[in-house]
Amino acid sequence: MGKDVIVACDFAGREEVLSFLDKFTEEKPFVKIGMELFYAAGPDIVREIKRRGHKIFLDLKLHDIPNTVKKAMAVLSGLDVDMTNLHAAGTQAMMEAAIEGLTRPDGTRPILIAVTQLTSTSQERMERDILIEKPINEVVMHYAETAKHAGLDGVVCSPLEAEAVHEACGSQFLTVTPGVRFAGGEVGDQVRVMTPEQAKKIGSDYIVVGRPITAAENPVAAYRRCVTEFVDE
Numbered sequence: 001m002g003k004d005v006i007v008a009c010d011f012a013g014r015e016e017v018l019s020f021l022d023k024f025t026e027e028k029p030f031v032k033i034g035m036e037l038f039y040a041a042g043p044d045i046v047r048e049i050k051r052r053g054h055k056i057f058l059d060l061k062l063h064d065i066p067n068t069v070k071k072a073m074a075v076l077s078g079l080d081v082d083m084t085n086l087h088a089a090g091t092q093a094m095m096e097a098a099i100e101g102l103t104r105p106d107g108t109r110p111i112l113i114a115v116t117q118l119t120s121t122s123q124e125r126m127e128r129d130i131l132i133e134k135p136i137n138e139v140v141m142h143y144a145e146t147a148k149h150a151g152l153d154g155v156v157c158s159p160l161e162a163e164a165v166h167e168a169c170g171s172q173f174l175t176v177t178p179g180v181r182f183a184g185g186e187v188g189d190q191v192r193v194m195t196p197e198q199a200k201k202i203g204s205d206y207i208v209v210g211r212p213i214t215a216a217e218n219p220v221a222a223y224r225r226c227v228t229e230f231v232d233e
């Protein structure tokens with residue numbers, strides 16, 4: 001695992017996502033299934049996309065009391081996804097419970113990563129709306145260290161923070177980075193952004209790219225541009 005482009009398939013339902021994936025005749029992108037698609041199409045869409053040969057990041061961002069998260073993770077572990085996530089803000093105890101729930105009887109489990117501060121959050125909003133007054137980098141780093149202590153495999157963060165996370169938590173600790181835009185592209189609701197090329201330079205392990213690919217006139221070409229900028233030597 002590592003150094004791949006994950007396509008955020010934020011679609012309204014089964015038909016939409018499958019017709020999008022049908023465009024990829026030569027490659028099998030790593031697919032992220034998020035809340036919109038999962039709530040619309042349920043666990044069957046996970047199984048169906050997996051059967052088509054894609055790796056899957058199931059992005060449901062769990063955040064609840066430890067027992068609830070543990071039980072929910074036990075259900076998700078049966079879906080055979082490659083990666084899933086939760087909010088680090090749920091605390092170390094919640095993250096430890098999540099690992100317990102996610103681990104199958106044979107000891108295997110999907111990669112588990114923790115969302116730190118969402119890439120749509122600015123310093124100003126964090127201070128005003130959630131009363132966290134530390135510098136955002138410090139907050140991300142603290143969440144990353146807590147996730148590491150809990151035994152998680154990495155974090156979701158902005159590419160802007162990936163280098164510091166690796167310095168603090170080690171190069172094996174994964175940085176999965178959304179908030180990726182082509183140079184000059186529409187930023188939309190993202191705040192902490194970088195290009196695929198910059199994300200590669202600072203050492204992100206995976207970039208998560210949604211609208212720059214899904215809303216592109218030619219999604220396959222946009223995906224290949226991401227791979228060229230981020231993965232290829």
Ligand SMILES: O=C(O)c1cc(=O)[nH]c(=O)n1[C@@H]1O[C@H](COP(=O)(O)O)[C@@H](O)[C@H]1O
Binds near residue numbers: 118120210
């Ligand atoms: O966990 C995530 O994947 C995630 C965390 C985060 O901090 N920011 C973030 O944008 N995401 C997800 O990454 C994707 C980014 O999509 P685009 O903004 O369209 O490229 C969306 O599916 C978000 O739900």
